[in-house]
Amino acid sequence: MAQATVGRPRPRTAVTGLGLVTPAGIGVEANVDRVWSGRPTADRTAELDGLPVDFSCRVPGFDPVALLGRRTAWRMDRASQLAVQAARLAVADAGLDPAVWDGARVAVVVGTSLGGWNTVEREHGAFLADGSAMVSPLLMVMGPVNMTAGYIAMDLKALGPNQVVSTACASGNTAIGYARMLLETGACDVAIAGGTEAAMSPTAMASLARAGALSKRLDDPRGASRPFDADRDGFVAGEGAALLVLERLEDARARGARTRALIAGFGASADGHHASAPDPTGSGAERAIRAALADADLGPQDVAHVNAHGTSTPLNDVTEARTIRRVFGDGPAVTSTKGVVGHLLGAAGAAEAAYTVLAVERGEVPPTANLGRQDPEIEVDVVAGEARPIKPLAAVNNSFGFGGQNAVVVVTPA
Template sequence: MTRPATHRFDAAVTGLGIVSPAGVGVPGSWERVCSGIPTATTDPALTGVPVDFSCRVPGFDADALIGRRKAWRLDRFVQLAMVAAKEALEDAGLDPATWDGTRVGVVLGSAVGGTATWEQQHRTLLDKGAEQVSGMLIPMLITNMVAGQLAIEHRALGPNLVVSTACAASATAIGTARELLRSGTCDVVITGGTEACLTPSIISGFARMGALSRRTEDPAAASRPFDVDRDGFVAAEGAGILVLETPEHAAARGARVRARISGYGATADGHHPTAPDPSGQGVERALRAALADAHLTPEDIDHVNAHGTSTPLNDAAEAKVLRRLFGDRPAVTSTKGVTGHALGAAGALEAVFTVLAVEQQLVPPTANVVKQDPEVELDVVTEAPRAVPVRAAVSNSFGFGGQNAVLVVTQA
């Protein structure tokens, strides 16, 4: 069923799953994010790297969660997504053994793919020679395999793809998934994103760019979005999965609808490979496009989950746009203060947290805001979660290359 563009389309969010530095599973992750307690800590895997701390998923045991026979064939970025997808499908009350898989799509986002496998096998090549490189290198490395593996696991036989728009990737994926529902191509889409690239080469690259915080003496205080003393982001890993359905499909099976994805906007800055456009014109166009898609105005938005990376340039540019468009009325947070920046998975983690904020009418705090930057003229939630009426919220995601993606989340 093709729907006229003049009608708002509300994709029903019926399932959530998450594996994040704040915990494995939605309840634990949400509790930690609402606590405002940061997760950054010294990372033994980064010993010798100029920035030796990160936000890593705690206690993740792939053998126990997936099964040893399956886990050894999967890079960590796929393992994280497999666990999050299982939780999301169980939360949605969907059984892949009984569904029409041809009507189920998978759209995920990831910026980098299987870097842990790549680095490991490159060392094998150098130390032992080409004949010792694993035959599993390519299927473990390439980014599209996370969607392919989920399709194999859950018999999801509809459109199957991975999008890569840097740190906007999983928000782009969610917006794309919604379009598959709106067009009538799918009844259900498993969507979100995943990233697991806390490896020496990737972290060294970010460090050389000057993008990372250098607070090696106090990692827990390093991710500080909108704080006057912010000095860079803290790299993280994780996976967030949302089960989206058409309203008709969700209603027909009596599904619980947690919230709705009601708008999506995407633009390009066309400005610089790594720096945001200081005018914020691309971001503003994405926000306005998402609001128009949702048939809402800026006055309808009660909460903003900001991209808020804790970098000097990004936070300043985003804050100017938010102030220009919304004033100081919405309750603004950046959950990256707790979780760090999960790169291509960030938009999915934050979409899950935005759905929970709308569902529970509770905005989590931004960690480590000791002194808010005076140029950030926004109502930034700090110290403790804030209970506020949230009819509609936006979740912002921006990536290298000037790629912007904005989601609008509304009440069920």
């Protein structure tokens, strides 16, 4: 593998592998089938019985013992379990073999918002109920947010730069942007980047419900996540992990790898406005979008598709739509895949980046599920009903998080 050197042209970043473990299924094919057909995944969740909102989007059929082995799975929080499996799938999809690669040249950058929240909550409950003798000694290697990146390194012998970034619901996009920087500076030759989240605990969900963030459509969970719809009333929380394998394009071509698409630009900003509400002017989001386009050396006219943050909340969807229209006019086809998989919190940006890569690769945008009547205040071209073909141009993936943190990725055809 070639290392970047001073004076060389800025290298292009290829996406050579995708690993998806989401409510739409495990693996790329399962996700394409569910997301591109627009079939929502939200359902009643036993762990949330008795709460004001008792449904969420969970990964179906995920058996960590069967997939990872008992000794590996039992010492990980579910967020790490999902991520390790997604990383394995991404590396296999890229045609790479950890048994023979130079692990010191492989970086891991994972985004997460809450890390091992479930483990912390469980062990805190044990402490309150039965005292310190019942707290697991594994708590401190399961709960901290850094452990997911560490476990991926252990599992795949990825021994280069290893870190976790946390920018709330923008974490996955932020991780991809930072991993791309590592490749460009020559700090690594392969980067495993994306996000994970599995914090659907009673306490976390009770807090989001009390804050008014979650949909209260208790009689219709499957119809609850409805981005850009006039009747939306909040998001549906979900869990999942999405990891991408990134390489310099010249390295990918040299080894004969398939390139699904290119990560051509990254932009980030802060609203500096409110702890949870977006800046109603959309100025922070707009700065991130324009920065990502400038980084890609592209203009708004070069973009055919926007995968919107599209949370299904009243404030976000209107603010984001106005920002998209201000930057792009009425040109690009807009979608929000949260209608199918819900809001994956710290993993949302990474999963949606993967869906954006697939949209560019397939030349087809998935529909926004549950969009029956578009809010008249949302004056953008939202794809609904069925998938839509697009021109072979760039696509933009928006991610915005609590704290006013924004991260945008630009994807172009290979």
